[in-house]
Amino acid sequence: MIIGTWNAPARSGKSSDELLVSFAQSREARILVLPAWFDEANRLRRFTMEVMRRLDAAGIDCFMPDLPGCNESLLPLRHQTIDGWRDAAQAAAQQLGATHVLAMRAAALIAPAHLPGWHYAPETGARQLKLMMRAHTIAQREKGIHQTTGTLQVNGRTKGAILAGWEIGPVMFNDLENAQSPAASDRQRAIPADALGASPLWLRAEPSHDPAQADTLAALVREGIIAT
Amino acid sequence: MSSNLITQESTAPKSGDHVTSDAMSALEIDLKLKAIIADVLGIAPEDTAEYTPETGLFGHLPELDSMAVAGLLTEIEDRLGIVIEDDDIDGEMLETYGGLLAFAQAKMTGV
Numbered sequence: 103m104i105i106g107t108w109n110a111p112a113r114s115g116k117s118s119d120e121l122l123v124s125f126a127q128s129r130e131a132r133i134l135v136l137p138a139w140f141d142e143a144n145r146l147r148r149f150t151m152e153v154m155r156r157l158d159a160a161g162i163d164c165f166m167p168d169l170p171g172c173n174e175s176l177l178p179l180r181h182q183t184i185d186g187w188r189d190a191a192q193a194a195a196q197q198l199g200a201t202h203v204l205a206m207r208a209a210a211l212i213a214p215a216h217l218p219g220w221h222y223a224p225e226t227g228a229r230q231l232k233l234m235m236r237a238h239t240i241a242q243r244e245k246g247i248h249q250t251t252g253t254l255q256v257n258g259r260t261k262g263a264i265l266a267g268w269e270i271g272p273v274m275f276n277d278l279e280n281a282q283s284p285a286a287s288d289r290q291r292a293i294p295a296d297a298l299g300a301s302p303l304w305l306r307a308e309p310s311h312d313p314a315q316a317d318t319l320a321a322l323v324r325e326g327i328i329a330t
Numbered sequence: 331m332s333s334n335l336i337t338q339e340s341t342a343p344k345s346g347d348h349v350t351s352d353a354m355s356a357l358e359i360d361l362k363l364k365a366i367i368a369d370v371l372g373i374a375p376e377d378t379a380e381y382t383p384e385t386g387l388f389g390h391l392p393e394l395d396s397m398a399v400a401g402l403l404t405e406i407e408d409r410l411g412i413v414i415e416d417d418d419i420d421g422e423m424l425e426t427y428g429g430l431l432a433f434a435q436a437k438m439t440g441v
Contacts, residue, residue, distance in 0.1 A: 141397050229404075237400035240388075240419060244396065251416045266397055301369040305405065307398040310372060 103158075108197055110170050110190045113183075120175050121168040123151070124198075125158035131327050133157060134200035134217065135166040136191055136209035140234060140268045142304040143172060146206055148311050149303045153204075156320035162327065164204075167194040180262055180269040184227065184277035188212040203290070204323055207304065211281050213290060218330055220323055223295040223302060227281025234265040241266065255279075293322055359410070359435050366409055367427075370402050383428025388421075399424060412437040 108122040126132075135154060138146045154164045168175050169190050171182035188211075195203065195214045203219035205212070208230045210221035235251045235258075242249050254263055258275040270278070284290070295302040298315040364378040371393040388394050394402070403414050412434070423433045 233397075233400050233404055236403060236416075236419070237397040239416065240399050240424070241396035243419075243421065244389075266400075301372060305370045305398065305401040306372050307393045307395045 103155075108167050108194060110167070111193045112170060112177075113186050113189065118170055118175065118177055120170060121173060122198075123154070123166045124164075125154055126163045126165065129161055129163045131162045131202060132198060132200050133162060133164040133202045133204050133219070133323070134191070134195050134198060134214070135164050136169075136203065136205040136213060137166055137172075138207040138209060138304060139172070139230065141237075141266060142207055142230075145304045145306060145309050148309050149316060150206055152311060152313070152316035153320050153323075156316055157323060160320065160324045162324065165194070165198045165200065167191075167198075178269070180271040180274075182271065183273045184211060184281055202323075202327060205290075208281075208283075210283055210290075210292075213284070215284075215289070218289045218326075219291075220326065221283070221290060221292045222319060223304075224283040224292050226283045227278035231265075231270075231275070231278040234268065234270075235263075237266040238263075291326070293319065297322070355439070356435055359438055360431060362410060363406070363431055363434055366405055367402065370405050371398060381427040383426060383431065385427040386425065387427055387430060388424035390425075406434060410434060410438060 104124045104126065106122050106124060107119040110118050110120045112118060135150060137143050137150055150166065154166060157164050167190070169182070169187045170177045171179040191209075191212045192214045194200070195217060200214075200217055203213045203217040204222065205219065205224070206222045208225045208227060210224035211227060213219060213221065232251075235254050238254065239249055239251055254265075257263060258270065258272070259279070260272055262269065262271040262275055264270070298318045300312055300315050303310050303312060303315065364381060365375065367373060367381075368375045368378040371391070373391075373393060388399055403419070406412070407414050414437070418433070418437075423429045
């Protein structure tokens with residue numbers, strides 16, 4: 103495993119160097135792994151890495167780039183948009199010579215359409231946003247502050263919002279509300295959470311690991327590559 | 331387990347014809363809810379099987395932070411086929427298992 107960087111484009115024109123985790127040995131199959139978003143990125147990071155380790159062991163190169171504003175990025179999350187992330191995913195696919203894509207959860211929304219691949223438990227932007235707003239209002243109530251999701255929505259659309267610690271800019275807020283998960287096509291297939299045979303790990307309060315689920319997802323991806 | 335049954339029966343409608351089926355559905359809701367909690371939070375089903383109405387949830391279980399509560403409520407919506415409104419969520423409903431169960435039963439039976 104190598105931790106390096108890749109050059110992410112920005113709509114403003116100024117690109118940024120972002121973290122890149124690679125398992126690369128110039129092998130034929132090269133998977134672009136797009137991590138889950140926001141809180142789920144943390145909860146699924148280990149799981150995603152474990153899937154990559156298994157793919158590597160199965161003779162498949164894989165790459166997980168940080169998107170601008172995410173994980174170790176120096177760019178502020180509040181300036182990021184779904185279109186910007188889609189551009190970044192496209193650029194990463196080109197720079198890394200990806201032959202396939204594996205998108206985790208809401209990242210299915212930005213999977214480069216030209217690549218064959220998989221969406222693990224794809225999620226719509228609206229549901230992702232609802233979950234974060236709900237977590238936020240629950241945490242606020244713990245502090246004795248009563249805030250409805252209706253108020254959050256109205257403010258979020260114009261000013262953005264900090265939801266459960268994640269700073270969502272107004273453009274991203276609107277993007278998420280309107281983002282539908284892409285339909286699984288012949289090129290990209292959805293793997294629902296229950297296909298892995300156990301409770302999904304993004305629901306856990308702490309980042310967790312389940313070797314059996316990582317085995318199953320890696321096996322489904324590997325079988326898919328062999329079949330193409 | 332028996333204490334839960336007593337609680338559920340007390341919420342069953344008065345009509346004798348319906349007591350059996352509604353008591354059954356109350357039990358089903360109880361079992362489903364415990365299964366969802368076990369599944370979502372990664373808690374052993376043997377542990378959730380022993381939950382009583384007094385068992386503490388939010389603020390008591392380390393597995394339940396605000397994001398996990400949000401995930402749990404979303405899963406409850408999906409798996410029990412109910413819609414949880416923003417204003418439905420209050421401290422009482424989340425504090426104990428009994429509160430959450432009473433909420434789910436009320437949503438599902440319209441009581």
